[in-house]
Amino acid sequence: MDDAVKAWKISILVFGPLREHIGNERIELSVVTNTTVGDLIKQFNLEKWIELGLKAAIDGDICSFDSILHDGAEIALLPPVSGG
Numbered sequence: 899m900d901d902a903v904k905a906w907k908i909s910i911l912v913f914g915p916l917r918e919h920i921g922n923e924r925i926e927l928s929v930v931t932n933t934t935v936g937d938l939i940k941q942f943n944l945e946k947w948i949e950l951g952l953k954a955a956i957d958g959d960i961c962s963f964d965s966i967l968h969d970g971a972e973i974a975l976l977p978p979v980s981g982g
Contacts, residue, residue, distance in 0.1 A: 904931045906969035910938065914977045916947065929967060936963035938973065951978030 905928040917923050920942060929937070935954045939945060944952065953976040954961055956968075967973065 905929065906931060906933070906967060906971070908967055908969075908971045908973060911972065911974045912977075913974070916944070916952075916975055916977045919944070933967050934963065935961060935965050935967070935973060938967075939963060939975075944975070947975075947977065952976065 907926065907928050910925040910927070912920050912923060912925070935956070939948065939952070939954075948963070954963060954965075955974040955976065956965055956971050958972075958974075
């Protein structure tokens with residue numbers, strides 16, 4: 899039986915004010931299997947952005963925060979858009 903923890907390599911893209919909040923436009927990291935988008939939001943302390951209209955996409959497709967990531971996933975965290 900294989901009890902080793904498996905990890906996936908993912909990329910996170912952030913835009914606009916989220917980039918300023920996190921300090922980077924692109925982040926590469928490893929996560930354990932079954933990590934969700936919501937787990938990433940918590941890890942980067944972005945919960946308040948959900949109320950403001952934060953959206954997420956995995957590999958270019960808008961997804962829910964309970965979506966499970968996969969190895970090689972590219973996650974985009976999309977801040978709310980303000981018009982003018």
